[in-house]
Amino acid sequence: RPKIIALANQKGGVGKTTTAINLGAALAETGHGILLVDIDPQGNASTGLGLYSENRNLTSYDLLMEGLPVRDVVHGTGVSGLSVIPATTDLSSADLDLSAKKDRSVLLRHALRRAEMNDAGYDFVLIDCPPSLGLLTVNGLVAADSVLVPLQSEFYALEGLSQFLLTVREIRGSANPDLRIEGVLMTMVDRRNRLSRQVEADARENLGEIVFRTVIPRNVRLGEAPSHAIPVLEYDPGSRGSEAYRALASELATRNRQS
Amino acid sequence: RPKIIALANQKGGVGKTTTAINLGAALAETGHGILLVDIDPQGNASTGLGLYSENRNLTSYDLLMEGLPVRDVVHGTGVSGLSVIPATTDLSSADLDLSAKKDRSVLLRHALRRAEMNDAGYDFVLIDCPPSLGLLTVNGLVAADSVLVPLQSEFYALEGLSQFLLTVREIRGSANPDLRIEGVLMTMVDRRNRLSRQVEADARENLGEIVFRTVIPRNVRLGEAPSHAIPVLEYDPGSRGSEAYRALASELATRNRQS
Ligand SMILES: Nc1ncnc2c1ncn2[C@@H]1O[C@H](COP(=O)(O)OP(=O)(O)OP(=O)(O)O)[C@@H](O)[C@H]1O
Numbered sequence: 001r002p003k004i005i006a007l008a009n010q011k012g013g014v015g016k017t018t019t020a021i022n023l024g025a026a027l028a029e030t031g032h033g034i035l036l037v038d039i040d041p042q043g044n045a046s047t048g049l050g051l052y053s054e055n056r057n058l059t060s061y062d063l064l065m066e067g068l069p070v071r072d073v074v075h076g077t078g079v080s081g082l083s084v085i086p087a088t089t090d091l092s093s094a095d096l097d098l099s100a101k102k103d104r105s106v107l108l109r110h111a112l113r114r115a116e117m118n119d120a121g122y123d124f125v126l127i128d129c130p131p132s133l134g135l136l137t138v139n140g141l142v143a144a145d146s147v148l149v150p151l152q153s154e155f156y157a158l159e160g161l162s163q164f165l166l167t168v169r170e171i172r173g174s175a176n177p178d179l180r181i182e183g184v185l186m187t188m189v190d191r192r193n194r195l196s197r198q199v200e201a202d203a204r205e206n207l208g209e210i211v212f213r214t215v216i217p218r219n220v221r222l223g224e225a226p227s228h229a230i231p232v233l234e235y236d237p238g239s240r241g242s243e244a245y246r247a248l249a250s251e252l253a254t255r256n257r258q259s
Numbered sequence: 260r261p262k263i264i265a266l267a268n269q270k271g272g273v274g275k276t277t278t279a280i281n282l283g284a285a286l287a288e289t290g291h292g293i294l295l296v297d298i299d300p301q302g303n304a305s306t307g308l309g310l311y312s313e314n315r316n317l318t319s320y321d322l323l324m325e326g327l328p329v330r331d332v333v334h335g336t337g338v339s340g341l342s343v344i345p346a347t348t349d350l351s352s353a354d355l356d357l358s359a360k361k362d363r364s365v366l367l368r369h370a371l372r373r374a375e376m377n378d379a380g381y382d383f384v385l386i387d388c389p390p391s392l393g394l395l396t397v398n399g400l401v402a403a404d405s406v407l408v409p410l411q412s413e414f415y416a417l418e419g420l421s422q423f424l425l426t427v428r429e430i431r432g433s434a435n436p437d438l439r440i441e442g443v444l445m446t447m448v449d450r451r452n453r454l455s456r457q458v459e460a461d462a463r464e465n466l467g468e469i470v471f472r473t474v475i476p477r478n479v480r481l482g483e484a485p486s487h488a489i490p491v492l493e494y495d496p497g498s499r500g501s502e503a504y505r506a507l508a509s510e511l512a513t514r515n516r517q518s
């Protein structure tokens with residue numbers, strides 16, 4: 001079955017969606033089959049891959065709340081090898097809707113580990129989580145084999161990381177004993193800026209090998225690509241953003257071949 | 260009684276906390292009495308004003324869940340005229356904890372409109388909300404007289420704005436008929452960058468007068484100040500960030516004197 005990786009961090013605006021889309025596209029470019037699951041009510045990953053909100057008939061809401069199979073809610077994208085389960089704002093009441101269900105934390109885990117997933121052609125499933133530690137992110141962490149934590153090179157983001165890692169430990173101690181940390185990814189790095197260098201140095205000192213060697217630089221092309229509804233690898237294949245996400249895909253694929 | 264303004268936007272990382280702290284400090288600098296209420300479980304506004312998590316005995320959690328009066332949970336800061344009700348991670352289960360209470364959306368409104376608030380010396384109350392549309396943000400919008408919406412000059416932020424304004428309309432149609440829009444504030448603006456100019460132009464074209472004339476430029480001093488636990492107005496009083504928040508405070512005070 002595919003390896004399931006959650007993109008999660010309760011700090012907002014750190015690059016979860018940007019990483020889900022562009023890491024997904026870079027892995028697809030090197031021949032991997034990728035499923036991107038958007039469970040953020042904002043639906044940014046869906047928009048960034050060209051699924052306009054009026055075309056999202058069946059979504060991750062239906063996967064979670066109605067128990068529909070993946071094949072009924074999956075949509076193709078313009079990127080060969082990359083499919084997506086889109087999100088809509090229906091999910092914003094998920095915390096309340098899910099709280100009444102008995103098995104509220106494992107719904108996504110069950111949906112993504114059904115027999116149909118073993119021969120659907122996916123090597124990786126990437127789950128884009130919202131900026132909170134509510135039931136949607138909990139579902140993402142319980143469903144996942146590992147979590148990739150984008151870390152913006154800013155003070156508040158570093159401060160929130162220890163809280164986030166405590167939550168991962170809690171989930172590992174309860175609903176998902178096999179949950180591992182895929183890695184911490186430095187994002188929006190600007191090595192000319194002292195604060196950015198300091199945050200990166202602090203993260204590597206405290207977390208060591210967990211921090212990916214690849215860093216994602218601040219690159220305006222990454223901000224422009226979503227308005228064209230394509231990954232940066234198609235929008236501007238030679239940009240520093242594209243190069244960084246290709247390097248990340250290669251580092252991640254190597255880490256996963258070795259283990 | 261003081262005017263209550265919520266800083267809210269479900270998009271993450273757009274400058275809610277940075278605006279709450281620095282607008283608060285700029286208003287205090289010009290003689291206004293300011294209470295900052297942190298209802299984000301991340302507690303960034305509390306940290307950014309020097310309230311380390313081990314010193315946050317009584318917090319916004321106690322205000323909401325235990326019904327304690329404001330005077331029992333308020334803390335002073337290093338900025339004269341600026342007090343804060345800090346947040347802790349206890350709030351991250353608020354969506355579930357609050358969902359069981361009958362009056363779950365009006366708890367903060369009741370707490371901030373008690374008779375004690377009429378002669379506590381506050382001119383403005385600023386509420387820093389988390390990046391979601393859950394019960395904490397709903398409490399902020401129901402408690403507020405108006406909402407100030409920071410808008411990062413990025414594509415996803417602009418996309419999320421229409422969803423956010425729908426939510427404001429829903430709250431106005433139900434629990435808080437007097438809720439107004441204080442304004443939309445352009446943040447992290449970089450006029451050298453085409454995307455940033457375009458987002459600002461789109462916002463002004465679609466929203467007109469609602470958008471503050473003052474814009475907040477991208478300025479690294481704003482990102483550095485929180486690691487020193489002081490507002491940017493104290494960290495680097497001559498910086499472009501400080502000047503912008505002083506200009507915003509003056510524009511906001513003028514708007515409020517006229518009406
Ligand atoms: N390396 C980068 N360089 C420049 N801009 C970036 C970079 N990474 C992300 N961005 C932009 O920064 C903003 C925040 O990124 P993104 O939306 O991916 O973060 P997020 O963690 O998914 O946010 P949220 O918490 O709201 O879900 C977006 O507008 C995005 O286009």
Ligand SMILES: Nc1ncnc2c1ncn2[C@@H]1O[C@H](COP(=O)(O)OP(=O)(O)OP(=O)(O)O)[C@@H](O)[C@H]1O
Pocket residue numbers: 010011012013131154155156157270271272273274275276277278299303388389390446447448475476477478479481482483485
């Ligand atoms: N104008 C600016 N220039 C440069 N950096 C900024 C600016 N405004 C905010 N920042 C930095 O950008 C990051 C995001 O800002 P902030 O945390 O205030 O946003 P937020 O909306 O409160 O985020 P969240 O959604 O997680 O609550 C922070 O690290 C902050 O220091």
Ligand SMILES: [Mg+2]
Pocket residue numbers: 016017018040044129130
């Ligand atoms: Mg996102």
Ligand SMILES: [Mg+2]
Pocket residue numbers: 275276277299303388389
């Ligand atoms: Mg904040």
